[in-house]
Amino acid sequence: xxxxxxxxxxxxxxLKNITKLYPGVKALNQVSISFQKGEIHALVGENGAGKSxxxxxxxxxxxxxxxxICIEKQSFxxxxxxxxxxxGIAVVYQEFTLVPVLSVTENIFxxxxxxxxxxxxxxxxxxxxxxxxxxxxxxVDPNTKVEELTTGYQQIVEIAKAVSKNAKILIMDEPSxxxxxxxxxxxxxxxxxxxNEGVTIIYISHRLEEIxxxxxxxxxxRDGNFIGTKKVAETNKEELIRMMVGRTLRETYxxxxxxxxxxxxxxxxxxxxxxxxxxxxxKKGEILGFGGLVGAGRTxxxxxxxxxxxxKSGEIYLKGRNIxxxxxxxxxxxxxxxxxxxxxxxxxxxxMTLKENLSMSVLKKLSSKLMLNSRAVKKFxxxxxxxxxxKTPGIEQKVKNLSGGNQQKVVLGxxxxxxxxxxxxDEPTRGIDVGAKHEIYKIMVKLVKSGKSVIMISSEMExxxxxxxxMVIFSKGRQTGILNREEFTQEKxxxxxxxxxxDEV
Amino acid sequence: xxxxxxxxxxxxxxxxxVLIAMLILFSFIAPHFFELNNFFNVARQICTLGxxxxxxxxVMITGGIDLSVGYQISLINVSCAWLMVNLNxxxxxxxxxxxxxxxxxxxxxxxxxxKSGVAPLIVTLAVMxxxxxxxxxxxxxxxIFGFPKGFSILGQGNIAGVPISLLxxxxxxxxxxxxxxxxxxxxxxxxxxxxxxxxxxSGIAVGKLKxxxxxxxxxxxxxxxxxxxxxxxxxxxxxxxxxxxxxxTACVLGGVSSNGGKGSIFGAFVxxxxxxxxxxxxxxxxxxxxxxLVVKGVLMLIxxxxxxxxREKSEQVKKIKSINANNEM
Numbered sequence: 104x105x106x107x108x109x110x111x112x113x114x115x116x117x118l119k120n121i122t123k124l125y126p127g128v129k130a131l132n133q134v135s136i137s138f139q140k141g142e143i144h145a146l147v148g149e150n151g152a153g154k155s156x157x158x159x160x161x162x163x164x165x166x167x168x169x170x171x172i173c174i175e176k177q178s179f180x181x182x183x184x185x186x187x188x189x190x191g192i193a194v195v196y197q198e199f200t201l202v203p204v205l206s207v208t209e210n211i212f213x214x215x216x217x218x219x220x221x222x223x224x225x226x227x228x229x230x231x232x233x234x235x236x237x238x239x240x241x242x243v244d245p246n247t248k249v250e251e252l253t254t255g256y257q258q259i260v261e262i263a264k265a266v267s268k269n270a271k272i273l274i275m276d277e278p279s280x281x282x283x284x285x286x287x288x289x290x291x292x293x294x295x296x297x298x299n300e301g302v303t304i305i306y307i308s309h310r311l312e313e314i315x316x317x318x319x320x321x322x323x324x325r326d327g328n329f330i331g332t333k334k335v336a337e338t339n340k341e342e343l344i345r346m347m348v349g350r351t352l353r354e355t356y357x358x359x360x361x362x363x364x365x366x367x368x369x370x371x372x373x374x375x376x377x378x379x380x381x382x383x384x385x386k387k388g389e390i391l392g393f394g395g396l397v398g399a400g401r402t403x404x405x406x407x408x409x410x411x412x413x414x415k416s417g418e419i420y421l422k423g424r425n426i427x428x429x430x431x432x433x434x435x436x437x438x439x440x441x442x443x444x445x446x447x448x449x450x451x452x453x454x455m456t457l458k459e460n461l462s463m464s465v466l467k468k469l470s471s472k473l474m475l476n477s478r479a480v481k482k483f484x485x486x487x488x489x490x491x492x493x494k495t496p497g498i499e500q501k502v503k504n505l506s507g508g509n510q511q512k513v514v515l516g517x518x519x520x521x522x523x524x525x526x527x528x529d530e531p532t533r534g535i536d537v538g539a540k541h542e543i544y545k546i547m548v549k550l551v552k553s554g555k556s557v558i559m560i561s562s563e564m565e566x567x568x569x570x571x572x573x574m575v576i577f578s579k580g581r582q583t584g585i586l587n588r589e590e591f592t593q594e595k596x597x598x599x600x601x602x603x604x605x606d607e608v
Numbered sequence: 609x610x611x612x613x614x615x616x617x618x619x620x621x622x623x624x625x626v627l628i629a630m631l632i633l634f635s636f637i638a639p640h641f642f643e644l645n646n647f648f649n650v651a652r653q654i655c656t657l658g659x660x661x662x663x664x665x666x667v668m669i670t671g672g673i674d675l676s677v678g679y680q681i682s683l684i685n686v687s688c689a690w691l692m693v694n695l696n697x698x699x700x701x702x703x704x705x706x707x708x709x710x711x712x713x714x715x716x717x718x719x720x721x722x723k724s725g726v727a728p729l730i731v732t733l734a735v736m737x738x739x740x741x742x743x744x745x746x747x748x749x750x751x752i753f754g755f756p757k758g759f760s761i762l763g764q765g766n767i768a769g770v771p772i773s774l775l776x777x778x779x780x781x782x783x784x785x786x787x788x789x790x791x792x793x794x795x796x797x798x799x800x801x802x803x804x805x806x807x808x809x810s811g812i813a814v815g816k817l818k819x820x821x822x823x824x825x826x827x828x829x830x831x832x833x834x835x836x837x838x839x840x841x842x843x844x845x846x847x848x849x850x851x852x853x854x855x856x857t858a859c860v861l862g863g864v865s866s867n868g869g870k871g872s873i874f875g876a877f878v879x880x881x882x883x884x885x886x887x888x889x890x891x892x893x894x895x896x897x898x899x900x901l902v903v904k905g906v907l908m909l910i911x912x913x914x915x916x917x918x919r920e921k922s923e924q925v926k927k928i929k930s931i932n933a934n935n936e937m
Contacts, residue, residue: 409809411808411809430808430813431808431809431810431811432811432812432813434811435811436811441809443809448803448805448806449805449806449809450806450809451803451806452798452799452802452803452806452807452869453802453803454802454869454870455798455799455802459795459799463799463806463807463810463812464810464811464812466792466795466796467792469792470791470792473791473792473793474790474791475790475791475792475795517810521811
């Protein structure tokens with residue numbers, strides 16, 4: 104990677120007084136940040152802080168209303184995607200931009216195939232791809248179709264594709280979000296290698312732990328304002344959170360005591376949907392954590408309980424009664440409800456209003472003789488907006504206009520509406536900000552205190568340990584252990600994460 | 609939020625203005641267009657279209673489509689004609705058989721689509737050809753006529769000067785609007801079309817409701833077929849040919865989204881009026897059938913492109929709004 108006389112440690116990208124106005128809102132307000140060559144610079148802030156807008160300004164997707172962008176001392180009023188790329192800026196988006204049916208090589212060269220008069224020079228492309236992966240220190244077969252790779256490898260291809268265009272500045276938007284711990288580890292190593300080669304990395308993440316592991320400096324944005332840039336070595340998590348939310352907020356978990364001993368749900372040797380021999384009990388008023396890596400079988404087990412997967416064998420006893428839910432509809436009737444992992448795809452109808460989403464599962468109940476009782480629907484929706492303190496201008500607001508945390512509350516409210524005894528939360532706090540997280544925790548505690556039972560699937564160790572009364576741990580479709588609260592230690596839990604149950608012959 | 613509501617209102621009023629503009633234009637350039645007699649004539653002609661549009665809108669709102677409605681109408685026409693002429697079946701009974709046939713065909717469409725998971729476009733395309741074939745086999749391609757006296761009242765008769773078929777259509781449109789807006793099942797149709805996964809996880813019986821939508825569409829195709837047969841007074845296997853195109857054009861023109869989840873019966877009805885008056889106006893101007901096809905095809909294309917563009921625009925609005933919403937907090 105050739106440079107035009109910018110040495111490591113000098114500013115390669117400078118943003119000066121960038122302001123972006125949208126009708127009625129200042130998405131960015133006089134933000135100035137400088138990025139140095141060869142550093143990993145983290146960008147943090149709550150949802151809506153202006154991170155995405157800033158990234159789009161740099162990638163050329165939008166033009167700032169005012170301000171100046173300096174790349175290698177060259178000043179621009181605004182960038183276009185083409186100009187941004189020409190100047191060595193590449194972005195790895197959360198959603199990959201790969202074509203699944205094409206090979207790794209073809210994806211990397213997509214749009215700029217090496218060819219002789221229209222005939223692809225496959226050999227040359229393959230060789231270049233191999234060199235590229237070698238320089239990144241990973242092995243990926245260039246001939247494999249991208250759809251056959253795991254998410255982690257797909258991301259590596261995505262990074263390689265970005266780097267192949269001689270990127271000097273690599274922007275990564277929540278790169279670890281779809282990855283397992285091992286995959287994240289591999290990604291960190293590649294990022295480290297790129298840094299050593301003098302690439303500047305702008306790293307956006309919700310996970311503060313990652314920033315302390317990886318980044319050199321960190322910039323905090325809040326409500327479109329620049330709050331500060333810190334050297335990672337000279338700051339700590341509390342300080343960052345304080346900068347992000349503008350108030351001191353420690354990740355504390357609400358206090359409570361498990362008082363009931365009554366069994367609500369009992370699962371025996373449940374098999375199907377990719378999991379095998381799952382057995383556990385759920386007590387009244389309990390939060391049972393489901394731990395494990397992504398793909399370990401946690402969601403799959405929850406789907407079986409919720410009737411969204413086919414049970415091959417095994418039994419589910421609900422208050423002593425054997426049930427076999429074959430559709431979510433049946434499960435809901437039995438009093439089991441699921442707050443799904445992906446609220447936008449599975450939980451909400453984004454184009455519909457708060458009122459319609461909240462009342463979705465109970466419209467029949469709110470009707471008399473087929474006809475909707477619109478007053479009852481309104482009252483019902485308002486009740487849950489108040490109870491869950493959903494922040495919205497009104498019940499007629501479309502849910503796509505709400506923030507992540509408030510959307511999650513709407514999904515939750517929809518579930519609570521059917522008055523279930525058992526609630527399954529699949530990654531309840533993914534992608535929502537610290538303040539909203541805490542509120543979701545409080546709601547969960549309120550629920551179990553009122554005698555409901557909760558199963559919580561989570562990939563965040565801290566959350567699992569802080570919220571669960573007991574924990575079932577999954578690995579590769581099997582259950583590897585059950586721990587009581589007193590036994591929770593990170594080491595023990597991680598040991599079960601990695602354990603493999605062999606089939607008895 | 610307020611400006612957003614306005615935006616949507618304007619876009620649904622938009623087609624209404626198109627209709628008005630078209631009516632004014634034809635009044636000037638098409639002979640005998642602006643006459644009460646002609647309007648009643650159009651009313652009789654569009655009643656089948658209007659009735660089936662209610663069914664098609666429902667199916668499209670759930671995210672599906674039914675290409676077979678045209679040949680459902682052909683088959684029902686030919687079958688009812690055959691029963692009345694060859695078996696001397698009582699017309700009332702033949703009407704019931706016809707409506708039942710439509711309902712059954714719709715139900716079969718729905719069951720195949722839901723149980724197989726094959727795209728509705730492909731399933732109903734296949735069914736469309738099957739039905740076309742059967743109606744030719746029954747009729748041997750020749751018109752069947754000579755129905756019992758009185759059968760033509762439905763399509764040609766008046767009550768207090770108003771065509772009976774017009775009344776039937778208005779009642780069905782009213783009931784369709786009630787179903788989609790006021791009955792909880794109607795709201796479920798929208799939910800399924802907008803986000804099937806979310807609807808399923810909310811405990812909505814997605815499969816059953818989709819079958820219901822196709823069945824309803826078939827029932828209305830049956831009803832529309834009877835009115836058509838009664839007006840034409842002759843059962844011909846080409847009676848319903850190309851009909852699906854007119855219905856879908858009307859729905860899309862009226863703002864029913866080809867991607868599901870969006871649309872209203874009122875909008876679809878405006879679309880029906882546009883298609884109906886367009887056919888009529890062009891005919892009065894002596895423009896041949898094939899040129900009409902070109903005009904309608906272009907109109908449909910404009911409507912779907914417009915629909916997609918509007919969606920992109922609302923996506924942009926959404927992004928700005930979400931920034932707004934976040935900042936309010």
